Amino acid sequence: MKTRPQRPRTATRARHRRNSILLTSGLAILLATVAIPFYWLVVASTHSSREIFDSPPPLLPGSHLTENLSSLRKTAAFDRVVLNSLLIAGIYTLCAGAVCTLAGYAFAKYRFKGRDPLFGALMLGLVIPAQVTLVPLFKMMAELQWLNTYQAVIMPNLALPFGIFLMRQSMSALPDELLDSGRMDGCGELRLFLKVVLPPMKPALAALGIFLFLSQWNDFIWPLIVLRDNTSFTIPVALAALQGVNDTDYGAILTGTALAAIPMAVVFLVLQRHFVSGLLAGAVKE
Structure with a gap:
């Protein structure tokens, strides 16, 4: 053959x-x-507004970084603005992470009447544009007298549909036998959640934390609506306020944008392994 x-x-x-x-x-x-747009952002933040619009544009660092930082701190109270963003994003990440984790655990491991229809209704929030909810949320914040406060920025989005979906999918892969074994050993529900459920969920929790922090750090529309005083602005709102009608200090704006982008890039590069593994958790079931 x-x-x-x-x-x-x-x-x-x-x-x-x-x-x-x-x-x-x-x-x-x-x-x-x-990488090229990010590199040019860092380079442009060291030039004056006039040099930024030169032709060809500058490709090497300039000598106006100190001036841009001084202008940014003077016109936008940037030190206070950075503190506002850190506090709001940090508190939101912790609170929303707790809400999404508990809700995802309940939907994944508890059996109660109306669970599936309730979860389906919650998932509709993924397809509803956020702009639709701006007016009713604003009226609610005004009636609660929360305008120009941190809680007005933090509270409306605590039960984030995507966060609940992510944690529910991750916790669905956790064996029910492990929970039953913990209950037989005398664990209460709270201790079972803290000692048995959460430790295997570290990659998913890391992914959720990164997503929540970055989404709140970059949020612009909602803080712009509810924050009135420039001392309570977040970084995106403060940078937008620097754009004047007749004169705009683009050097200061680009410096603030670079300073706001660098921490996000560092956080993602350090935790990207957990981010990817957390998003994939629960995607494949045996």
Whole structure:
């Protein structure tokens, strides 16, 4: 019986090498697409407003970083603004993380009447535009006399549908036998949740924390609506307020934008492994 001749190893290696070169080239192009705008943002933050609009644009760092920082601190009270953003984003991350984790656990591991319809109704929040809720939420905050306060920014989005969905999917992969074993050993529900459920959920909790912190850190529309005093502004609102009708200090704006982007990039780069594994948790069930 005749056998088919095997393809020479040299041809196979050449094909693999060609595919590797194409893949590496594509990834390099994508990396450049992402990195070049961020690099120019950092470079432009060290130039004056006039130099930013030179042709060709500056590609090397300038000497106006100190002036831009001074202008930013003077016109936008940037030190207070950064503190506001850190407090609001930090408190929101902790509170919303607790709400989403508890809700996800309840939907994943408890059986109660109306659970599935309630979860389906909650998931409708993923397809409803946030702009639809701005007016009723504003009226609610006004009636509670919460305008221009931190709680007006934090409270409305604590039960985030995506966060609840993420934790529910992650906790669905937790074996029910593990919970039953804990109950048989005498664990109360709170201790069971803290000692048995949460430890395996660290990747999902890290992903949820990153998502919540970054979403609140970058939020613009809702803080713009409910915050009135410039001393209570968050970073996006304060930077938008620097845009004047006749004169705009683009150097200060870009400096503030770079300062706001650097912490987010560092946090994501440090925790990206947990972020990816947390988003994939519960995606595959045995």
